[in-house]
Amino acid sequence: MSATQGPEQERIAINLSLREWLVVLLLVTALAAVMPRIPFRPRTPEVDRDYRMPYALSSRYDLYRRFTNLSAAQYPTILVGDSVVWGQTSHRDETLAHHLNELTKQRRYINAGLDGMHPIALAQLLEHHAPAIQKKDVILQFNPLWLMVTSPDQKLPENPLLNRPGLVPRLAVGANGTIQQRLEAAVARLFHGLPLERWEDQLAEARMDFLAWSLDHPYESPLKAISSGLPPSEDSYTVRMLPWSGTEKAKLDARWPDLEKHGQWQAFERVIELLQARQNRVLVLLGPMNEHMMSAPMRDGYVALKRRIQEKVEARNILCFAAPTLQSNRYTDICHPLGAGYEELARELLRSQSTWLLGSPQSR
Amino acid sequence: MFFHSMPFLVFFAVVLPVHFVLRKTRFMNAWLLLSSYFFYAWWNPLFLLLIIATTLVDFYAVRRIETSPQPKRWLLLSLASNLGALAYFKYAAFFTKNLDALRDALGIPGAVPHLDPLLPLGISFFTFQSISYAIDVYRRTVPAEQSLLRYAVYVSFFPQMVSGPICRAGWLLPQLRSAPMIRTEDVTVGASLFLTGFFKKVAIADYLAIYVDRVYAAPENHRGPALAMATFAFAWQIFFDFSGYTDMARGIARAMGFSLTQNFRAPYAASDLGEFWGRWNITISTWFRDYVYIPLGGNRQGRVKTARNVLLTMIISGIWHGASWTFLLWGAIHGIGRVATRELGPLAALIRRMPLWAQRAGVFCFVTFAWIFFRAGSISDGCLIALRIFTSGWEDPRFPILMLLPIAVVWTWQLAQEKEQPGRRLLDLAPARVALAVFMIGYLIFVAQPDTQKFIYFNF
Numbered sequence: 001m002s003a004t005q006g007p008e009q010e011r012i013a014i015n016l017s018l019r020e021w022l023v024v025l026l027l028v029t030a031l032a033a034v035m036p037r038i039p040f041r042p043r044t045p046e047v048d049r050d051y052r053m054p055y056a057l058s059s060r061y062d063l064y065r066r067f068t069n070l071s072a073a074q075y076p077t078i079l080v081g082d083s084v085v086w087g088q089t090s091h092r093d094e095t096l097a098h099h100l101n102e103l104t105k106q107r108r109y110i111n112a113g114l115d116g117m118h119p120i121a122l123a124q125l126l127e128h129h130a131p132a133i134q135k136k137d138v139i140l141q142f143n144p145l146w147l148m149v150t151s152p153d154q155k156l157p158e159n160p161l162l163n164r165p166g167l168v169p170r171l172a173v174g175a176n177g178t179i180q181q182r183l184e185a186a187v188a189r190l191f192h193g194l195p196l197e198r199w200e201d202q203l204a205e206a207r208m209d210f211l212a213w214s215l216d217h218p219y220e221s222p223l224k225a226i227s228s229g230l231p232p233s234e235d236s237y238t239v240r241m242l243p244w245s246g247t248e249k250a251k252l253d254a255r256w257p258d259l260e261k262h263g264q265w266q267a268f269e270r271v272i273e274l275l276q277a278r279q280n281r282v283l284v285l286l287g288p289m290n291e292h293m294m295s296a297p298m299r300d301g302y303v304a305l306k307r308r309i310q311e312k313v314e315a316r317n318i319l320c321f322a323a324p325t326l327q328s329n330r331y332t333d334i335c336h337p338l339g340a341g342y343e344e345l346a347r348e349l350l351r352s353q354s355t356w357l358l359g360s361p362q363s364r
Numbered sequence: 365m366f367f368h369s370m371p372f373l374v375f376f377a378v379v380l381p382v383h384f385v386l387r388k389t390r391f392m393n394a395w396l397l398l399s400s401y402f403f404y405a406w407w408n409p410l411f412l413l414l415i416i417a418t419t420l421v422d423f424y425a426v427r428r429i430e431t432s433p434q435p436k437r438w439l440l441l442s443l444a445s446n447l448g449a450l451a452y453f454k455y456a457a458f459f460t461k462n463l464d465a466l467r468d469a470l471g472i473p474g475a476v477p478h479l480d481p482l483l484p485l486g487i488s489f490f491t492f493q494s495i496s497y498a499i500d501v502y503r504r505t506v507p508a509e510q511s512l513l514r515y516a517v518y519v520s521f522f523p524q525m526v527s528g529p530i531c532r533a534g535w536l537l538p539q540l541r542s543a544p545m546i547r548t549e550d551v552t553v554g555a556s557l558f559l560t561g562f563f564k565k566v567a568i569a570d571y572l573a574i575y576v577d578r579v580y581a582a583p584e585n586h587r588g589p590a591l592a593m594a595t596f597a598f599a600w601q602i603f604f605d606f607s608g609y610t611d612m613a614r615g616i617a618r619a620m621g622f623s624l625t626q627n628f629r630a631p632y633a634a635s636d637l638g639e640f641w642g643r644w645n646i647t648i649s650t651w652f653r654d655y656v657y658i659p660l661g662g663n664r665q666g667r668v669k670t671a672r673n674v675l676l677t678m679i680i681s682g683i684w685h686g687a688s689w690t691f692l693l694w695g696a697i698h699g700i701g702r703v704a705t706r707e708l709g710p711l712a713a714l715i716r717r718m719p720l721w722a723q724r725a726g727v728f729c730f731v732t733f734a735w736i737f738f739r740a741g742s743i744s745d746g747c748l749i750a751l752r753i754f755t756s757g758w759e760d761p762r763f764p765i766l767m768l769l770p771i772a773v774v775w776t777w778q779l780a781q782e783k784e785q786p787g788r789r790l791l792d793l794a795p796a797r798v799a800l801a802v803f804m805i806g807y808l809i810f811v812a813q814p815d816t817q818k819f820i821y822f823n824f
Contacts, residue, residue, distance in 0.1 A: 014797055014804075015556045018548050024801045031806050056574050211571050211811065214764040215578070222766060241585065 047071050049101055050092045051233045052111040061129040067230055072132040075110040081141025085113025089241045089332045092233055094339030099346035118146040119267035134278035141285040145335050146264040147257050243329035253295035256305050283356050284313045287323035290331040319356055324348050365406040367612040368562050383620055388543040396517045403522040411484040415520055421445040422494045423515045426501050430508040442498040446491040453481050458687030486526035490519055497533040499655055506534045514540050523616040527609050529627040529647040544621025554619030561611025563804045567812045568770045569604035572597045583749045587759035591749050598739050599732040600771050630778035635723040637702045652681050675699035694737040701730055
């Protein structure tokens with residue numbers, strides 16, 4: 001070990017003088033002005049039937065907006081929800097949206113799920129980043145597991161959006177935000193209306209999304225990614241995909257919280273209200289949940305909870321389909337089906353709700 | 365508040381000009397302290413109380429070291445304050461969980477209550493910096509600081525409080541005693557360092573992380589080549605991540621007229637493990653050398669005790685990184701490697717006969733192998749990965765060629781710096797420097813992922 005508590009002795013790789021920094025700033029400014037004007041992408045690219053947001057870009061909400069803009073123009077029915085809709089434990093051609101398209105032999109359903117989108121986040125996502133889906137048919141998934149994400153005293157984490165910078169646009173932060181959010185909002189307000197803001201949007205539009213793509217196309221030229229309208233979808237896996245075959249000991253035993261008082265349920269109701277206000281035709285998909293993984297009391301609680309949720313959703317004149325219990329080996333954990341599970345779920349959904357699923361979208 | 369975030373850039377845009385104005389007045393340290401506490405409070409204001417409390421205890425205890433007839437008592441008080449905070453916040457969960465598991469294994473009824481306090485950001489760094497100060501005063505290598513304000517700035521100086529580099533009192537405190545000179549060169553060098561660190565972190569480390577995270581999340585879904593490539597990528601991810609952070613920290617400090625200690629010197633160009641630790645996270649390596657290895661007896665008590673001291677130091681260094689068996693094993697692997705290959709170790713003669721490139725490759729492979737346990741979620745995952753790398757057969761790793769590019773460029777560059785080799789002087793040419801800087805900024809704007817990950821060392 002060598003001591004180095006002393007002055008800097010290393011060569012700094014890039015050491016620019018003041019004059020060189022000025023040249024750099026000039027060139028970067030020119031680059032930033034020119035790049036958004038270069039037509040890298042076709043204006044209205046076709047969204048592939050099995051497209052889903054690349055997992056690594058799950059928090060690129062600007063991209064989600066671009067994706068839903070294009071999808072809304074090309075597909076009558078949008079599936080929104082969390083990793084269950086996205087298909088965290090399946091290939092992109094094994095998801096619920098895929099099987100619905102396959103079974104109906106139509107190009108009708110598009111997967112707009114995003115990993116980790118609990119109802120509180122989903123409400124913000126749809127409000128701020130998916131305006132284009134208004135008046136569309138929406139299959140809205142509710143994952144009851146989010147009701148379990150609480151502290152032992154049944155309270156939600158203090159800020160459930162803490163790990164989602166950018167989900168709530170800075171200008172939308174209200175008085176209830178944290179000090180940090182409010183300060184950020186104040187700074188953003190300073191820039192509001194300045195040309196800088198428009199420039200930021202233009203830069204976001206000019207971004208090239210080939211890094212995550214390169215993971216699934218490791219030996220291809222990144223130029224291929226640049227020329228496409230959306231970053232190519234991919235089949236990344238971030239979780240283990242083994243069929244669940246747990247023992248009695250591995251079963252979960254927890255108490256379901258009081259539905260009406262739970263922040264995630266309240267947020268889900270806000271999502272429904274938002275979609276209704278936007279004149280969407282909505283079908284709520286409740287679950288799926290791996291009931292084999294629940295202890296008997298927890299399962300009983302879940303059955304009662306399902307009933308309660310169905311009543312509350314239907315009271316708003318919205319159809320609610322509670323996913324049936326699939327065989328245990330069709331799940332990989334408490335809520336994610338494997339490919340075959342999605343197929344079975346799609347069949348059941350179609351059998352039960354064919355009128356809604358195959359009916360013409362309401363005349364607008 | 366990450367250095368590579370908009371809130372920090374706004375924060376620094378306020379702090380720097382005010383510091384520039386105040387640096388020649390008696391308000392300089394007050395401003396630095398206010399800025400540093402604000403920076404820390406942005407993460408969690410509650411833990412400011414912890415910093416303030418340990419600062420007060422250390423300041424008064426260490427002053428008594430200098431004046432008391434029983435200085436050791438005051439040193440122990442300072443050590444107890446720092447190590448106590450560290451033990452509770454960092455190790456209580458690990459300790460109680462393992463104690464409960466042991467109780468369960470022994471069939472003892474009851475349960476050990478699980479403690480799981482929130483880990484204060486940077487606790488491993490600011491406590492170690494405080495400990496080094498107390499011991500240095502005890503050893504009379506530095507005088508006790510007489511100004512509480514200045515000492516508080518020394519502990520919490522925002523560029524380095526969260527993840528180092530750990531600066532000794534003899535290095536940083538004198539800089540806080542006089543008005544720092546801020547020349548144009550300091551600002552341009554600071555900006556250059558910041559840009560380099562920003563690029564390392566956001567453009568390279570975060571990109572490599574995409575592959576690493578995917579493979580390490582489910583190692584049983586992958587075979588040897590993918591696991592080996594993910595481990596190789598992690599070796600570089602952690603280098604770019606941590607050295608990127610350090611570059612940014614040093615750049616920020618430099619722009620303010622302060623010099624922080626160098627923390628990385630091309631570690632993957634090292635030709636033996638001792639040299640690797642002289643190049644990797646240098647400030648923490650030297651900390652363990654001066655405050656653990658040497659007090660244990662260093663190399664003064666024969667080969668067996670020297671080996672014991674090396675091994676113990678590395679194990680403690682491992683557990684310092686995190687309260688987990690994986691870190692302990694990682695430290696132990698390094699300890700065993702160092703004992704086996706050090707000058708009088710059993711493999712030393714063999715290694716000396718190897719060409720330099722082979723020595724370097726050997727060190728890199730060893731260090732990379734050890735990273736498996738640093739990165740794995742558990743010992744069993746680590747063993748599974750290590751085993752599958754060698755036994756699970758061929759499979760296309762699907763490692764993006766694009767990821768190899770920055771690694772190859774940087775590695776070649778670092779090796780070229782070691783000797784007078786072609787290309788070494790390339791960046792002495794102004795157009796090359798300008799072109800590279802434009803490329804880096806352009807890449808950060810148009811290509812790098814905007815949702816960046818936190819620094820790996822923030823976990824420690």
